[in-house]
Amino acid sequence: MPELAEVEFYRRRWAAGHGAKVLRVLAHERAKIFRGVAAAKLVRALTGATLLDSETAAKQMLFRFSGQNWLGVHLGMSGELRVEPPSYAPTKHDHLVLVQRERQLVFNDPRMFGAVLFHHGASEPEWWTRIAPAILSPAFTVAAVTDFLARRRRAPIKAVLLMQERFPGVGNWMADEILWRARLAPSRAAGSLDATETRALHRECRAVCRGALRYNAGVGGKLPAELNEFMPDSWLFNHRWEKGGHCPRCGTPLRHATIGGRTSCWCPRCQR
DNA sequence: CCAATTGTTATTTA
DNA sequence: ATAAATAACAATTG
Numbered sequence: 001m002p003e004l005a006e007v008e009f010y011r012r013r014w015a016a017g018h019g020a021k022v023l024r025v026l027a028h029e030r031a032k033i034f035r036g037v038a039a040a041k042l043v044r045a046l047t048g049a050t051l052l053d054s055e056t057a058a059k060q061m062l063f064r065f066s067g068q069n070w071l072g073v074h075l076g077m078s079g080e081l082r083v084e085p086p087s088y089a090p091t092k093h094d095h096l097v098l099v100q101r102e103r104q105l106v107f108n109d110p111r112m113f114g115a116v117l118f119h120h121g122a123s124e125p126e127w128w129t130r131i132a133p134a135i136l137s138p139a140f141t142v143a144a145v146t147d148f149l150a151r152r153r154r155a156p157i158k159a160v161l162l163m164q165e166r167f168p169g170v171g172n173w174m175a176d177e178i179l180w181r182a183r184l185a186p187s188r189a190a191g192s193l194d195a196t197e198t199r200a201l202h203r204e205c206r207a208v209c210r211g212a213l214r215y216n217a218g219v220g221g222k223l224p225a226e227l228n229e230f231m232p233d234s235w236l237f238n239h240r241w242e243k244g245g246h247c248p249r250c251g252t253p254l255r256h257a258t259i260g261g262r263t264s265c266w267c268p269r270c271q272r
Numbered sequence: 273c274c275a276a277t278t279g280t281t282a283t284t285t286a
Numbered sequence: 287a288t289a290a291a292t293a294a295c296a297a298t299t300g
Contacts, residue, residue, distance in 0.1 A: 003278060003279095006278080032296085074279085074280090075279090076279055077277070077279050077280090077296095078277080078279095078297075078298085110298065111279095112295080113295070113296075152289080154290075155289080155290060155291095159290080159291090162279090171278050171279070172278045173278050174278080260290095260291090261290095261292070262279095263278095
């Protein structure tokens with residue numbers, strides 16, 4: 001489920017536990033989310049440690065603990081973070097639970113496409129620092145986008161937007177939202193965009209990231225109680241899954257097809 | 273029973 | 287050899 005802003009939404013939930021000690025750690029040690037991580041080692045290191053702070057980058061989260069311990073979380077397709085009261089009893093898909101005095105921090109993931117990473121050391125782990133520079137950072141330039149589109153010129157633009165090495169944090173619905181705003185059909189070859197279209201794509205990447213963070217993660221405002229609570233009807237998002245949905249800009253019935261291996265939604269009138 | 277799912281990676285194909 | 291397409295991963299829901 002989670003893309004950029006949704007990941008930030010979930011991180012802010014767990015931020016309730018900043019400054020508090022972890023009394024106990026519950027882990028489904030055999031769950032596949034602990035790929036390449038010795039769950040027992042993680043449990044030992046985090047038990048008794050204090051959760052200091054956290055950050056997000058792209059679709060990933062990093063939680064910093066006392067004692068030079070770092071916990072990475074990737075939510076995959078179906079993962080989510082929750083905060084539960086101390087009396088809560090973990091259920092089947094709660095693969096990792098950090099028990100604090102006032103609350104329990106729960107990582108739940110039914111499909112187990114997510115991942116939990118662990119690092120012990122003085123500085124941020126390599127798997128964190130190698131994440132591509134954010135779309136909202138100065139490094140995300142028109143020139144960088146132009147170069148990338150040229151390199152992937154034969155692939156449909158929809159597939160290219162999903163590539164994390166250049167568009168970190170963009171997932172399926174954000175890619176469709178960006179293309180809808182930039183008025184580009186998802187099936188267009190990346191190399192077919194002219195300079196004006198490339199500038200529009202760059203601009204709308206940033207606009208969708210900013211808007212998604214505001215509406216979905218309450219950045220600059222209040223954290224929504226539920227995901228997508230504040231998503232406006234002027235966005236494609238609120239129409240893309242409804243049966244017989246229409247373009248919120250021109251009213252044309254929306255189209256759906258598999259492009260770049262994912263279900264895509266677009267307006268055949270607005271997007272060319 | 274069949275299809276679908278907002279992610280990533282390994283494998284196959286072109 | 288490189289890039290694009292496809293399969294696979296797992297669980298649940300309609």
